[in-house]
Amino acid sequence: MSEASQSAGASADAPLIEPSVLERTLRAALRRGGDMAEVFAEDRQTSGASLDDRKIEELSSGRERGAGIRVVVGETTGFAHTADLSEQGLLAAAEAAAAVAREGGGGVRTVALPARRSALRHAEVLPASVPKARKLELLTRADDVARSSGGAISQVQVGYGDSRRRILVASTDGVLAEDDQVRTRLNVVCVATGDTGMQTGYESVARTVGFELFDTLDVDELARTAARRALSKLSARPAPSGEVPIVLAGGSGGILFHEACGHGLEADHIVKEASVYTGRLGEQVASPLVTLVDDGTIGAEWGNFAVDDEGRPAARNVLIDHGVLTDYMWDWLRARKVGRASSGNGRRQSYQHLPMVRMTNTFLLAGPDDPEEIVAQTPTGVYVAKLGGGQVNTTTGDFVFGTTEAYLIEGGHITEPLRDANLIGNGPEVLRRIDAVAGDFSMTPGTCGKDGQSVPVGCGQATMRITGVTIGGTAA
Amino acid sequence: MTELLDLAHAVVGRALPGEGVEVYVARGKDTEVRAYDGEIEQLATASSAGVGIRVVVPAGGEGNRVGFAWAGSLEPSVVDEVLRDARDNAAFATPDPDVVLAEPDGVPVAALDLWHPGFAETSTDRKVELALELERMVRHADPRVRQVDSADYGDASVEMAIASTTGIAATSRRTSAFLSVSAIASDGKGTQTGNGFSVGRAAAELDAERAADDAVARAVRLLGARKPRSGRITAVFDPRVVSTILSIVAGALSGDTVVKGRSIFAGRLGEEVAAQAVTLVDDPTDARAFGAARFDGEGLACRRNLLIDAGVLKGFVYDTVSARRAGAVSTGSAVRGGFAGTPGAGCRAVVLSPGTLDQGAILSDVGTGIYVQSVTGVHSGVNPVSGDFSVGAEGLMVRTGELAEPVREATVASTLQRMLLSIRHVGADIEWLPGTAAGQTLAVADMQLSGA
Structure with missing residues (x-):
């Protein structure tokens, strides 16, 4: 262990801000008036390593520490942040955030914080306590295995990253909560070169745990999967164009729900009537096979936490129940607008950002069908083994999602590999066209970007079929 | 900026014999205003600063190793820690003869002034007004506009300095400002969206009307x-x-x-x-x-x-x-x-x-x-x-x-x-x-x- 990580470890368990300082800061934030003031403090330490072109290129370590202060006055939010966690720094930020309260008349307010709600972290082995050389072994191992998967593998990139994020939230709305979030990830990108040019294959594992991730993770398998994806696409033909039946393999297919309805069910879009799902609670918006859940509490998934970035406990929320829209996802601000409680979906990228409604782990519950039967009963279509990402316009419901491993289905069999392509559909229409869901459920980690902020999320589903989606290949 | 370069030089001065050190320091301020439905929805102001340090150490005859560390702070004790971390990280990289720090190459620097002199003169009130005005323009531009998802004004100023043991000493600063708006149009049968924006080096260079027209035209022409x-x-x-x-x-x-x-x-x-x-x-x-x-x-x-x-x-x-x-x-x-x-x-x-x-x-x-x-x-x-x-x-x-x-x-x-x-x-x-x-x-x- 290096000196630096030892010293960081020693300071890591002290409270980020003393309660008395928090109280004085909140009082200052409301001095000019306002309905609610909040201090969000964060201490994030990250470390990463990258291997590329057979070399450990670089190890990096980073540290960010600061607080964001929010003052809400009617419909207006004032926000300021500071990297200075001293009382002086916090008071200056409180003053800046309070500038939105122009009317004054707030006067002196007593701020009493409740008892602190602390969360236990899941990590057993803090990554900062692991020798750097041990982390690097993972990279060289993955590189070796990927390269030995086939002579056509021409380049391999391996990335390792870990982070420890301690947060503290205190608000005049009766919140005092802490969380300690440890995340660890490993990813492999392979390039294969053949007669038709180059192709890429990607695979990653990312969990909200410490370095014990590697006690059970098969790094060799991860590397082989990435290599196999690149190699198989060397003989791939162009994806078709036009509307085709699609079978999505379990796991990354969950991106479909993240885009087709996840974003559209975020209450910030709903309250502005900027979602195709506005005003549709209680309606049948999807096939009866669809039960969609957003759950920040499950296992060690990538989108997990104990409390959200507004200090509310993570929760399990059923959004669509057998095709019927049952609820949206809420943060404090949007929940207040309609007089309900937050659903634990208030998240932010860092102390430099305002929270907004975000997904956690969003997934489709497993169904009754058999995955192999679903393929066998699809005469022609496209089998998508891995999705890479997507994007949605929540207002119109139109969304895209891209394949990184896909095959033709011919005569009920998976046949030739296809080159990468995007698929495009309209959320409510696609959700109605789901006609089979299997039981082979799995989850995939991802990074979700919204309004310039990125947060870790999980997606999941079991093998399922959509009767028709437009695929954007180059074959006529 | 001299202050930033001095700070960078001070860290570079602590390089060990034979060690290459490059220090990048930056400091910035930004403002963001979001208007919605005739009110200010968000007003955020912030200043931030940070340092990124690369340390390059020779690895016998096999080349060099590089390590990197950063922190979102310029506090002396934090900067010390960043230097130590970068040095420690360097010990683990694969030796590579091509890994070196940049050396001055004599190419003259373009005479660019990216710092708008009027940048600091725009008051917060004016920024708020710009966002509100943009929202109003879009709402009233066409009867088919039924909603303005967001109308934003934002600006930022950044100063940075780089110094290294190889003789690099550079400073630069820039300002920027933008307006951005998203319109939702509806014809009773369907809904479409359109975005418009304007960018410049200060509020005075922004064209709100153009951003508004663009957002509305893009949304409306997609109806149907x-x-x-x-x-x-x-x-x-x-x-x-x-x-x-x-x-x-x-x-x-x-x-x-x-x-x-x-x-x-x-x-x-x-x-x-x-x-x-x-x-x-x-x-x-x-x-x-x-x-x-x-x-x-x-x-x-x-x-x-x-x-x-x-x-x-x-x-x-x-x-x-x-x-x-x-x-x-x-x-x-x-x-x-x-x-x-x-x-x-x-x-x-x-x-x-x-x-x-x-x-x-x-x-x-x-x-x-x-x-x-x-x-x-x-x-x-x-x-x-x-x-x-x-x-x-x-x-x-x-x-x-x-x-x-x-x-x-x-x-x-x-x-x-x-x-x-x-x-x-x-x-x-x-x-x-x-x-x-x-x-x-x-x-x-x-x-x-x-x-x-």
């Missing part, structure tokens, strides 16, 4: 859009879409991706990679470009680099390390994502030499095709290594040389390689858009349109 029929087609891309496409092409022209065998352009210098109408340069010394800069991410002067000349591949952009690996010299093209990022090779201000036709003339020459107003899923459907290109598209069909009925829920696809060779027209209409590439109308033949 339907899924088009699939087929081979010529696509006329809007300047904003072209900016996105060019930034992907620029990524494949990064010397780093080329030397690592991840570029569609690797090994093709001197070959015809694009239609003859295509001449592409990266010129951060052009003050009109959003990505204009005096210094690159390693403190070398930015310069104009010719990439494609009349369709022939002429060069790549390099930072110090990728240049050595390629047996070339740095083109002053190191880019880094602020103090938390390490330098890599990349373009900042890519632009195509303008053609002679404006958009109207291009449409009339194309006759039949699709005008692509916006694309989605660029990160999920464009693979810069294989060149596969497949994006969600919305826009208007082109019939008898004019914009016709609107279309949505479609994709356009090809490969980057084929698209470059199939460029029919490069517009005369350069727009200096935010990002690493300017935009202009582009007509590309032989695309696959996928819809119903």
Whole structure:
């Protein structure tokens, strides 16, 4: 262990801000008036390593520490942040955030914080306590295995990253909560070169745990999967164009729900009537096979936490129940607008950002069908083994999602590999066209970007079929 | 800025014998105002600062090792810790003879002033007013506008300094401001959205009316859009879409991706990679470009680099390390994502030499095709290594040389390689858009349109 990580470890368990300082800061934030003031403090330490072109290129370590202060006055939010966690720094930020309260008349307010709600972290082995050389072994191992998967593998990139994020939230709305979030990830990108040019294959594992991730993770398998994806696409033909039946393999297919309805069910879009799902609670918006859940509490998934970035406990929320829209996802601000409680979906990228409604782990519950039967009963279509990402316009419901491993289905069999392509559909229409869901459920980690902020999320589903989606290949 | 450079020099002065140290420090302030429904929804103000340090140590005769660390603070005790971390990290990298810090190369620095003198004079009240005014303009522009999702004003000022044991000493500062608005239009049967924006170096340079008009026109003209029929087609891309496409092409022209065998352009210098109408340069010394800069991410002067000349591949952009690996010299093209990022090779201000036709003339020459107003899923459907290109598209069909009925829920696809060779027209209409590439109308033949 290096000196630096030892010293960081020693300071890591002290409270980020003393309660008395928090109280004085909140009082200052409301001095000019306002309905609610909040201090969000964060201490994030990250470390990463990258291997590329057979070399450990670089190890990096980073540290960010600061607080964001929010003052809400009617419909207006004032926000300021500071990297200075001293009382002086916090008071200056409180003053800046309070500038939105122009009317004054707030006067002196007593701020009493409740008892602190602390969360236990899941990590057993803090990554900062692991020798750097041990982390690097993972990279060289993955590189070796990927390269030995086939002579056509021409380049391999391996990335390792870990982070420890301690947060503290205190608000005049009766919140005092802490969380300690440890995340660890490993990813492999392979390039294969053949007669038709180059192709890429990607695979990653990312969990909200410490370095014990590697006690059970098969790094060799991860590397082989990435290599196999690149190699198989060397003989791939162009994806078709036009509307085709699609079978999505379990796991990354969950991106479909993240885009087709996840974003559209975020209450910030709903309250502005900027979602195709506005005003549709209680309606049948999807096939009866669809039960969609957003759950920040499950296992060690990538989108997990104990409390959200507004200090509310993570929760399990059923959004669509057998095709019927049952609820949206809420943060404090949007929940207040309609007089309900937050659903634990208030998240932010860092102390430099305002929270907004975000997904956690969003997934489709497993169904009754058999995955192999679903393929066998699809005469022609496209089998998508891995999705890479997507994007949605929540207002119109139109969304895209891209394949990184896909095959033709011919005569009920998976046949030739296809080159990468995007698929495009309209959320409510696609959700109605789901006609089979299997039981082979799995989850995939991802990074979700919204309004310039990125947060870790999980997606999941079991093998399922959509009767028709437009695929954007180059074959006529 | 002198203060930042002094700080950087002070850290560099603590390098151990034989050790290379590069210190990047930056400090910034920004404001963001969001208007909604005639009120201020959010007002955020912030200042931040940070440091990123690279330490390069010799590894016997095998080359050098590099380590990196950063922190979002300039507190002396934190900076000390960052230096220690970077040094500790360096011990673990693979020795590499090409890993060295940049050295001054004598290329003169462009006379660019990216700091708008009036920047600090815009009061918070004025910023608030600008956002409210923008929202009001869009709401009242057309009866079909039923909602304004957000209307934002934002600005930022950044100062940075780089110093190193190899003699680099660079400072620069810049200001920027933007307006951005998203309109939702409805005709009772359907809903469509459109965005508009304006960027400048200060509030005084912003054109709210243009941003508002753009957002409204883009939303309204898509009303009634339907899924088009699939087929081979010529696509006329809007300047904003072209900016996105060019930034992907620029990524494949990064010397780093080329030397690592991840570029569609690797090994093709001197070959015809694009239609003859295509001449592409990266010129951060052009003050009109959003990505204009005096210094690159390693403190070398930015310069104009010719990439494609009349369709022939002429060069790549390099930072110090990728240049050595390629047996070339740095083109002053190191880019880094602020103090938390390490330098890599990349373009900042890519632009195509303008053609002679404006958009109207291009449409009339194309006759039949699709005008692509916006694309989605660029990160999920464009693979810069294989060149596969497949994006969600919305826009208007082109019939008898004019914009016709609107279309949505479609994709356009090809490969980057084929698209470059199939460029029919490069517009005369350069727009200096935010990002690493300017935009202009582009007509590309032989695309696959996928819809119903």
